[in-house]
Amino acid sequence: METKQLNDFINSVMRSDEFQKLQQEVANHMIDKMNTFPFESDDDVRLVSARLRDAFYLGVNYESTRGMMALIGKNKRKVV
Incomplete structure (x- = not known):
């Protein structure tokens, strides 16, 4: 398979709203939990x-x- 075809597929997954939403949810969850800890x-x-x-x-x-x-x-x- 051509590299461009593979890269286009990878980029479509990474740019999807669902993928970006999952990244943001994980980051927010970690930060929210850390905000409650007395570092x-x-x-x-x-x-x-x-x-x-x-x-x-x-x-x-x-x-x-x-x-x-x-x-x-x-x-x-x-x-x-």
Whole structure:
């Protein structure tokens, strides 16, 4: 498949209202929760923010990898 076709698909997903809404909801949820915690320093805020962001990213990465593997298996069955 051509790179342009793949990039167009990726961009269409990333620019979709649903995708952007999910990103905003996650960011808002983290910030809302952090607003209620009595941090003692800016470093504490940075640490918690980074850990939450990384944990979310790793969770999304895990779930998307599971989905990707299912798609790869599905496509292999079509080719065979």
